């Protein structure tokens with residue numbers, strides 16, 4: 001099976017992790033700060049907090065922004081469930097904004113309309129999570145302008161987008177957002193096995209996220225309620241979690257980050273080749289927003305079903321049966337049973353549902369050979385023609 005995504009681990013990565021195993025610190029040592037430095041270096045953000053997943057980074061981002069009961073969080077229905085669940089963890093309500101049919105990202109026009117209605121009903125969101133699907137940046141300028149006009153905060157879920165750029169700035173610079181979150185799951189562009197990070201330019205948000213990441217505990221005397229009892233003393237001043245990244249993971253991350261540019265460039269070469277090889281087939285190829293550089297986590301095609309004799313499901317299953325590890329990113333969140341029980345229904349977000357009826361993620365990963373790519377194209381051609 002040719003997988004849809006796969007990590008690339010070299011000897012330097014392995015050596016870095018082994019060195020940590022032989023060192024004094026398996027957690028809370030020097031590697032996590034080094035990884036955070038590498039993230040700041042790559043993005044230009046002032047603060048970076050490594051976490052044990054993007055899911056936990058999203059959670060502490062929402063907490064730091066003050067999201068709670070009575071508030072609401074909006075995101076796109078075409079994303080991994082974690083982009084929405086973070087709102088529920090905080091006791092907030094979650095709602096969705098339909099996608100743009102070309103970029104598959106949260107549509108700024110749909111967002112504008114929904115905000116106008118919400119303003120009248122006094123139900124404006126506190127947080128909007130903009131997801132850079134497949135690595136393609138959202139229209140952040142438009143979303144930022146709306147955030148100023150309507151007074152909401154913006155989190156970029158950049159789990160697919162490290163190494164990309166929006167206009168002049170790297171994804172993660174938080175030029176048009178409050179916080180940006182990355183994922184380092186093995187299928188993503190850079191991996192730490194499990195892992196994530198939250199980046200911001202705001203010291204207050206960074207301090208809050210640092211507290212939430214580690215039990216709400218501080219050793220900073222300026223934040224304490226009481227006078228220190230002595231050298232052992234710490235105070236719990238809020239309710240936090242254990243969302244820390246280990247030294248093993250961070251060392252892998254430091255090593256992987258030295259190859260970030262190479263990783264994204266290789267994805268661009270694969271994508272360009274797919275663009276050529278697939279141009280004559282009845283499929284919609286990925287559209288690229290001008291003035292952006294995608295991290296290209298995924299290569300999604302959409303079937304032109306009116307020109308194909310098989311159904312979407314038949315094509316998908318034929319590909320899998322022929323050894324092509326295709327996937328589908330994503331099942332619209334509002335169609336998940338857990339969300340349907342909250343009142344969401346089929347028909348709520350028609351562009352997202354149409355996308356879901358046609359989309360297939362075809363394999364693309366660092367180290368994919370031309371032969372593997374030719375095989376994907378050959379089998380796809382056989383399956384749809």
Ligand SMILES: *Cc1c(COP(=O)(O)O)cnc(C)c1O
Pocket residue numbers: 052053054055056079080082083131157159160182183184185194195196
């Ligand atoms: C992978 C992913 C997440 C969750 O990442 P974890 O590190 O596995 O928690 C969140 N959002 C998006 C868009 C993702 O692709």
